Amino acid sequence: MDVLKRLFEQHYRLPAEHVQPLQGQLGGSGRAIVRLAGGPFSAIGIVYPVHEENLAFLEFSRHFRRHGLAVPEIYAEDLSRNAYLEEDLGDTTLFDFLGLNRAGAAIAPAAVDAYRKVVAELPRFQVEAVRDLNYKVCYPRSSFDRQSISWDLNYFKYYFLRLSGVPFNEQALEHDFARLTKFLLGAVHDYFLYRDFQSRNVMLRGGQPYFLDYQGGRKGALQYDIASLLYDGKADLPPELRQELLDYYLECLGRFIPIDRAAFMEHYYAYVYVRILQALGAYGFRGFYERKAHFLQSVPFALKNLRWLAHNVKLPIALPALMDAFNGMLASEKLQGLASSAENLTVRIYSFSFHREMPADETGNGGGFVFDGRSLPNPGREEQFKPLTGKDAPVIDYLNRQESVHQYLAGVLSLVDQSVTAYRSRGFNNLMVSFGCTGGQHRSVYLAEQLAKHLRGLSGVEVAVRHIELEKMALEKTEPEKAVTEKLGQ
Numbered sequence: 121m122d123v124l125k126r127l128f129e130q131h132y133r134l135p136a137e138h139v140q141p142l143q144g145q146l147g148g149s150g151r152a153i154v155r156l157a158g159g160p161f162s163a164i165g166i167v168y169p170v171h172e173e174n175l176a177f178l179e180f181s182r183h184f185r186r187h188g189l190a191v192p193e194i195y196a197e198d199l200s201r202n203a204y205l206e207e208d209l210g211d212t213t214l215f216d217f218l219g220l221n222r223a224g225a226a227i228a229p230a231a232v233d234a235y236r237k238v239v240a241e242l243p244r245f246q247v248e249a250v251r252d253l254n255y256k257v258c259y260p261r262s263s264f265d266r267q268s269i270s271w272d273l274n275y276f277k278y279y280f281l282r283l284s285g286v287p288f289n290e291q292a293l294e295h296d297f298a299r300l301t302k303f304l305l306g307a308v309h310d311y312f313l314y315r316d317f318q319s320r321n322v323m324l325r326g327g328q329p330y331f332l333d334y335q336g337g338r339k340g341a342l343q344y345d346i347a348s349l350l351y352d353g354k355a356d357l358p359p360e361l362r363q364e365l366l367d368y369y370l371e372c373l374g375r376f377i378p379i380d381r382a383a384f385m386e387h388y389y390a391y392v393y394v395r396i397l398q399a400l401g402a403y404g405f406r407g408f409y410e411r412k413a414h415f416l417q418s419v420p421f422a423l424k425n426l427r428w429l430a431h432n433v434k435l436p437i438a439l440p441a442l443m444d445a446f447n448g449m450l451a452s453e454k455l456q457g458l459a460s461s462a463e464n465l466t467v468r469i470y471s472f473s474f475h476r477e478m479p480a481d482e483t484g485n486g487g488g489f490v491f492d493g494r495s496l497p498n499p500g501r502e503e504q505f506k507p508l509t510g511k512d513a514p515v516i517d518y519l520n521r522q523e524s525v526h527q528y529l530a531g532v533l534s535l536v537d538q539s540v541t542a543y544r545s546r547g548f549n550n551l552m553v554s555f556g557c558t559g560g561q562h563r564s565v566y567l568a569e570q571l572a573k574h575l576r577g578l579s580g581v582e583v584a585v586r587h588i589e590l591e592k593m594a595l596e597k598t599e600p601e602k603a604v605t606e607k608l609g610q
Contacts, residue, residue: 255339
């Protein structure tokens with residue numbers, strides 16, 4: 121992250137005293153995203169090896185800001201090293217705000233109002249601010265054309281449908297894909313298509329929306345982006361609210377261009393379908409192929425949307441093979457198993473050393489509790505415990521005899537239990553709890569194991585434990601053995 125620290129210092133004339141990973145290489149985008157802070161200032165730094173996408177994001181950001189749209193200001197860049205520094209818009213996404221303002225299907229007026237503000241801004245991106253937009257920087261295509269649609273449909277076919285084990289007739293499905301593509305291209309597609317207009321790409325600051333992640337933007341149809349927002353899987357908006365927001369979007373759009381509602385609606389649900397297919401392809405690629413299981417937690421919500429569409433929408437074209445594939449997906453025991461696991465709360469528990477970086481959040485959820493165990497008696501200072509860890513009986517017995525440890529754990533368990541209860545009631549799927557100590561070997565390991573023991577067996581709760589320093593110690597131990605083995609094999 122040296123390049124980002126240098127950009128921060130160049131811009132603010134102050135060194136970056138703190139660097140906090142926000143997403144790392146573990147989210148869906150593959151970007152390394154950090155918050156840098158120094159003095160009274162903070163900024164978001166991004167490193168991403170796809171030069172063309174960086175160029176598109178920077179060009180679009182400056183263009184949209186010139187037109188008064190709420191996107192981050194670009195502070196500094198070094199495209200030779202694929203890095204740039206942008207405005208810090210805080211930590212609250214529209215998705216987060218929705219989660220805090222709902223109880224099941226009941227969504228509080230504050231969240232509905234936030235969605236209405238977002239919907240009202242979408243036509244400004246699509247119509248108002250694009251008359252002089254430089255489409256030459258679009259990547260990988262300058263429009264959502266036949267090739268773009270083909271990529272999305274095949275993404276779904278090969279990375280979701282095939283890897284999920286759902287049977288399908290490939291030739292018949294290709295015929296349906298061709299019919300669907302021709303129909304989609306029948307809609308007017310000379311507007312700006314944001315491409316990933318969904319609740320995690322909208323930040324809320326001071327009650328106002330700010331917009332991110334439009335680097336995949338290109339020319340396209342109006343229907344795609346509003347479909348992306350309203351059928352955003354895990355946001356799980358109720359059908360009545362979707363309709364209300366769609367009506368409001370068309371009202372706002374009508375302030376910029378004449379709108380033929382019937383013509384818009386003729387193609388709308390076909391774009392809903394293609395957006396869901398694109399999302400399923402992404403879930404399959406990240407979940408089935410790359411084995412990042414948390415991406416599969418979104419699959420049941422996409423299936424729920426497909427089930428609703430099957431019962432409530434009739435497309436103007438026949439797509440029998442695709443509908444058969446959908447029926448196979450909805451009947452799949454494998455995919456139904458994902459639905460039950462998606463309802464669980466996964467508590468990820470880490471131990472680490474404060475001499476190293478804190479564990480990165482793999483879920484894109486922004487992290488969770490971080491507890492400092494350095495105030496507790498340290499077994500590592502006593503000779504007999506130095507080669508042991510917090511998983512070994514002598515260390516456990518030593519810490520169990522300390523009254524301060526019991527008091528500390530009581531406070532930790534109380535806080536975590538409250539969050540577990542609240543997260544489950546709100547339908548959240550991930551909670552991260554990290555314990556740090558000096559070396560990451562004794563106290564933090566013990567605390568992590570004690571919390572895991574406390575939570576295991578709770579209904580609807582899954583527990584995953586990682587000991588970062590112990591993993592590194594095991595790796596360092598095996599490296600010399602591996603070198604000897606390789607030498608003997610020569």
